[in-house]
Amino acid sequence: MAATVLTTLSTSPLVLNPSSSASVVDLASKGWKESLSASYSSSTSGNWSWDASDQSVPSTPSPPLSNDAGKSFLLSSQSDDNNEDTESTHFLFEDPIPRKRKNSMKVMFKCLWKNCEKVLSTSSGIQRHIRTVHLGRNGDSDYSDGEEDFYYSEIEVNMDTLSEGLSNLTPTSPTTSGPAPVFPVLTCDASRSEPARMIHTPLSQSAPSALCHIRTDHAYQATTPVSIPSMPSEPPHSEDRISVSWQSPPVIYKGLPGPMTQIRTVSIGEKRQPVNHTTVSKAHTNNTSASKATTGTRKPRGEAKKCRKVYGMEKRDLWCTACRWKKACQRFTD
C-alpha cells in the first residue's frame, strides 16, 4: 500500500514541491495506517468535536475515485497543512462537484438525533457516530445501509466566526435571536427506523439559526430512491415513504417575520445573496425584512399556483381574466 502510494506520488504532477516529500514519506510510512483505522471521537459532552482522523468514506454516493489517486491527493494535501487535511479530504471524497470555497467556510456534519448536537468534520465520522451511538450497530464495521444519512445534515461553518460563535454557543441554546428553533422531531422512541424517514422534514426547519446554514441535501436524497441502498429487510413501501417526505419548502417559512433570506443569520457564508447582504452585522438579523421594499411597490410573488401554471398556455380560456390580461391572478390568490 505504502509503496503504491509512494509510486503514485513520485509520478503525480501535483507534488510540485520536493521539500514536502519528506513529510509525505513520513506520513506514508507511519501515518496512513492510523488515519485509516478511523478512531472516531466518542465524546458526548462537547458539541463541537473535530474528527480529524477519520478519512474513510464507506457509504457516500461519490463517484468512484481511484484509491491510489485519492491517496496521493490526500497525502500531498496533508503535507501542506495538517489542519486542512480533513477539509481537503472531504473536498476530494465527499463532493463530486468541487465546492466553492468562500472565505473560510468549512463543511461540518451535524447529528440531528434528538438531543444530540454532535458535529463532526467528516461524513463518515458522523455516520459512524449515528451507527454506533444511535442505531446501536457495530461501530467497527464500515457497512452502511444509508440510514445514517437521514440523521445528520451537512452544515457550513464560517471559520472566521466559529471561534467567536464557540464562545457563545451553549448546548441548550445555540440560537442568538429569533424564535426558538424546533429541532427535528424524529420520534425515535415510537418506532425509530421506519417512520423517521417519513417524518423527516426539510432540514431548514430545524436549522439552528445562529451559526449554521443547513443545506437541504437530504431533500434530494429523499426524493431520489436510487440513493438509498437496497436492504433485504427493507419494506416494499420505501419509495412511497420517501416521496411523502418531500413537502413544499415554502411552507416552512410561513409565520416567520420576513422572507427566508432574512432569517438566515450572518455568520454563515453568504451563498445565495449578492453584494447587498454580505456586510450585514451580527446584530442586524431578523428585522431587515423591509429591505426588499426598496425595490419598489411590486408585491412579492405568491406561492400559489396561478392559472397559467394550472391550466397551461393551451387552456388559456380557462384562466381568470386577470391572468389573461397579465394582471395579478384573482383565482389563485395568496
Added chain:
DNA sequence: TTTGCCGGGGA
C-alpha cells in the same frame, strides 16, 4: 429560462 404581473396603451 420561466413565470407573475405592473404599467402603459389601443380600441
Added chain:
DNA sequence: TCCCCGGCAAA
C-alpha cells in the same frame, strides 16, 4: 372599461 402586451424582477 375591456383587452393586450412590453418588460421587469423573482423564482
